[in-house]
Amino acid sequence: MTTPDLRLLDSFKLSESVCQNFACELSKDERFFFVAESGLFIITQKANLNSQVAKYSCLKHYLKPTDFAVSENINIDLQSFMYELPRELFYETFGSTDLAPKVADLPAIPKIKQAQWSDVNMVDHAFCLLGVLTSFYSLEIYMKIRSENNIIEYKNVLNLSQNIIEQRRTNFVYSNRMPPIQKNNEFKKRVEICAPLVFQWSHCFSYGDYKCSVIFIGHFGGDISIWRVFSLRSAEKEARSEFILRYSTKLGNISALYWHQTKEYGGALCIGDKKGKISVLEIVGLDNQTCRIKNEVEFFSKEDVQVDKISIVSTDKYTFLVAIKQSYLLIFALNASGEVFDFVAYNVNNFYISGITHKDNVLKVCTFTGVLKELVLTVENNNKINILDYTIPVKYDFFGYRVSGYFESTNSILFIMILSPCMLINKKSFKQGDTTICVFSDTNIKPLKLLLDNATGSLRTFWDCLECLRLICVNEQRFPWLGLSSTLEIDSVTVLQLKTLRHIAKISETVFPLIKKVATYEIKPFILLHYLVQIKLIVQRVGNLLEKKSLGSHLTLFELRSIDLQVCFLKELVIGGFLAKAKAGMTFVKEISNILAIANEMEFPDMLQCQFCGEKLISCICLPPHPDSRCVFSMMPIFIAPSYICLMCNSLAHSDIEQYSSVPIICPYCDFPMEAVCLSDNIKKGIGNCATNDLDLIDEVRTKCYDDCVKDSDETIGDLCDNLDNNDILFNNVSDDEEGVKRKLEESELKTLYFKLNSVSITNKTERAHELDIINIA
Structure with missing residues (x-):
């Protein structure tokens, strides 16, 4: 070893001091926090492969805890009897900010005593919740949400301290007629039986039809309370919780907890207290309405210093x-x-x-x-x-x-x-x-070696390697592919290896301007690798849909149009001679041929017209062209707002993709769970209105082509269709309105061109050398 x-x-500074040891923790969804004096800094690790600056790439957020205090919600008003207390009791009670945080003219500021991430799958089946415990004994659960404006915030979805108070309210003794000293003692007793001192998440597991996790809470006097917290979606406003059990241990005031899973629904809860004692509880039956504690074992009974x-x-x-x-x-x-x-x-x-x-x-x-x-x-x-x-x-x-x-x-x-x-x-x-x-x-x-030796089948847990590789290459002004095998054949690599090479190529192009002398460049350009990855993904997606159809299942309108768009994209690559430029092998040719052979025998519904320009969609971008938003899975247009966005590469996903993809939605390029976009009520209303309108009934084409389309050509639509039949052109962007073109193109002629493109096959005869190379590539 x-x-x-x-x-x-790299190093960077933030404007607050840290107030405790063990002040940071990494989550399983690539976020970490550190506890500052008056709040929590949450940092999301985000690899930025386009950055030429040798700075650690991340997103920073600040979470300020609420001022909820247990002592102010237990139905005893301190100020009603504070001046009747003896001096010693008065100073003892009101000198403690956790007991009397807001009595003085200058109220105390809540501090964070502990924070901890939950297991994954608690939010959208892919992300973690965040538990935060303040000095006012407020245990709060936060969830990350992303708005349609790409604004990220942490929303308080549950206050467990409030639930604990409600659950323990039956143990409160009637205190309105008590003398001041007794009322003060009852006040402290209520705080002690309710206040959380420390907490610990369990693993995530199934409970009936739901996913949930358990929170173990340590209290004064050695009590442990156990609560079940249910998973939720980003669109939900509150998390749901259930009380399971309360148990009195042999310890004193709890200072540390740790959960060790040993069974699907059980494990060991390790407990330490402020006197230094250590015990372990064996807990089983977390999937039952009430779990069971089989045994308590004392590991260390000597009193010395706090655990x-x-x-x-x-x-x-x-x-x-x-x-x-x-x-x-x-x-x-x-x-x-x-x-x-x-x-x-x-x-x-x-x-x-x-x-x-x-x-x-x-x-x-x-x-x-x-x-x-x-x-x-x-x-x-x-x-x-x-x-x-x-x-x-x-x-x-x-x-x-x-x-x-x-x-x-x-x-x-x-x-x-x-x-x-x-x-x-x-x-x-x-x-x-x-x-x-x-x-x-x-x-x-070596980060490159870790990436190339990746045996997990996913890039999900390797973004630290990509970010480390970028920082090293920027600092040392060298290419990231040094050490990559020169005999690597693109035709024989897996999809995972192809995606890895795509990211390495992006880093390589990022650092290229920083390198003073370039002797060789031994990796394919990013755009070629990007298209090769797209081909593999399209072949897989369309193949699955075609197999579904062959088994007798009905394909929806969304699925059929998705197939149509992706097949058109493959045909554009064939017409443009992309496979020859990328030096793709027979594996790519055969995979595309199989898809096109089946798709050319199918009948597709009329394609959507662009809501912005009125052009019929026949590609991955809108013609004439103009920028538009497309679903990374289906190439279908996203007219108002996406439903999902990838944190790493900002790819978007259509709302309808939820019906055709497993949960969670995984970005096809990054293998990272895509974040759900929480839409405002106005946006939801707009999407609803859009859904009620028939977008296929757009009659008017409202925009003009760019100047490089057919402005300098004397060819008619008929000529263009004939040339497409003879493979005399590489690619055509056609609009029905072009400055300098005297004649307005008829809608029927545009349809003719659309159907001509639909009939393109990878086996079309051609006189162009690069197309001959594709056919004879073996």
Whole structure:
């Protein structure tokens, strides 16, 4: 195993300080947050392959928590008896911002105590919810939404603290006639039985006809409450929750929780408290109305210092429970039966631990002094824990900063550290309060090799490699394909490899202007690879629809028009000699031939006319042409607003695609789940009105062609059709109105040309050399 060697790729600053350790976390849908003093910064990792700037590409959002306070919603008004309390009780109650946040003239500002991402599939079957716990004991659930204006915000869809209060209201004692001291005690008791101290998401699972996840909530006195939260769609305004169970543990005030799934509907809930004790609950039956706690096992009963964080490291034979207390790691080794057979307390010797990640049996631990260590956990003689530790070199000067958290990307190629200033230095560039986000790369891992060795069948989890490759190439001013095999045959690669080459070609063209001397260029142009990917995707989509038709299923109007448009696009590539230019092999020729042979025997309904110009749609762009929006799956026009958009490449999807595609909607180029666009009521009304109108009844063509269409030609439509029959032209953009053309083209002649294009086959005879090459390419 090679120890990582970290080199700084980029750093950027945000305007607030970090207020705690373990301040950041990476989600499974490529987002991360870090907890600032008065809010939460949420950063979405977005690979920008078009950027020539060596800056880490991401989108930044700021989430400010609500001022909801548990103490103000438990039906006791502090101000009604505050001056009747003894001085000691008065100071004790009103000096605590979590108990009396708004009593003073200067109300306290809510701080974020904890945040955590849920499992994926909680939003649109592809994305995570975000749980946020404030210093006022408000546990809130947020969902990311995207408007039709491409504005992103985080919407509060559930306040679990409010639900906890309602569920515990039957335990409140009538207090209106109590004396002040008793009323104050009842007030504190209500806060204690309701207030969340820490929370933990479970995995996502099926519950009846729904997807859901469980939230475990730690309270004062060692109580654990369990709530079920249901998944939702982006268009929904609120999330739904159900109370499952409340359990009193043998611990005190809970400070750390960790869920370890062991069964489909069960697992182990690891618990630590503020006195340093550790227990594990075995929970089963999460798919039942009420789950069951089979057992509580005490792992550590000695009282010392607070448990800061708990994690589980699993291998094939053993499981390690790791608890963090300041600079110590308490490591418990468990066998297959769940019995503890060894225990080790490991001191990192570098002050507090502020971040931890693990894969398999390898732990990476970061301290707030900037020291990053790698610990390899093994078992000797089946009864003794062995720890091999290495210090990971980090090429960065941490003087004047403390590291408040760190994480690594999916493929462990990018490491991100959250730095906040801890010393006042007399420098104008140093501002007290700034947080620095540092992005490091592991120089021992080659991103191109990871991309080419990808065996997952998808690019979904490899965008960290693409972004790392871009940053390295921009910094070093070199091409990304160095090391790519020169014997790679396009005709024999998979669709995944073709998409990977497409992205590498885009990076190559991005860095091309930065390279002073270009000796060779050993990758196909991006546009050629883009069209080759499109051919593969169209062949797959149209083939599936044609197979569906052959099995006797009825194809809808949307599906038939989609086939028509995509087949026309293939014919344009054939007429234009694209296959010869791309040096595609017989595999491409045969696949296109099969599709065209079947499509030419089919009858298609009249194609839609463009809502903006009135031209009939016969391609992937509108003729004459003009820019328009098309669905990335069907090439059907999107007239008002798309229903889905890809975060990575901004591809759009039509609303009707939901009926013909599995959920979630996956971008065909990026393999990344597309985000649903939340439309306003006015836009929905406009789409409804548009749907009630027959777009096929557009009689008037309202726009003119561009000057490069048929302006300089004396040919009539009849001549153009004859030339198309004889393959004497490559491509024609035809409009019925052109400045400089004296005669207005008749609608019947346009239809004739449309049907001529429909009959094009890849086996048409031709006298052009490049077309002969296509036919004889074998």
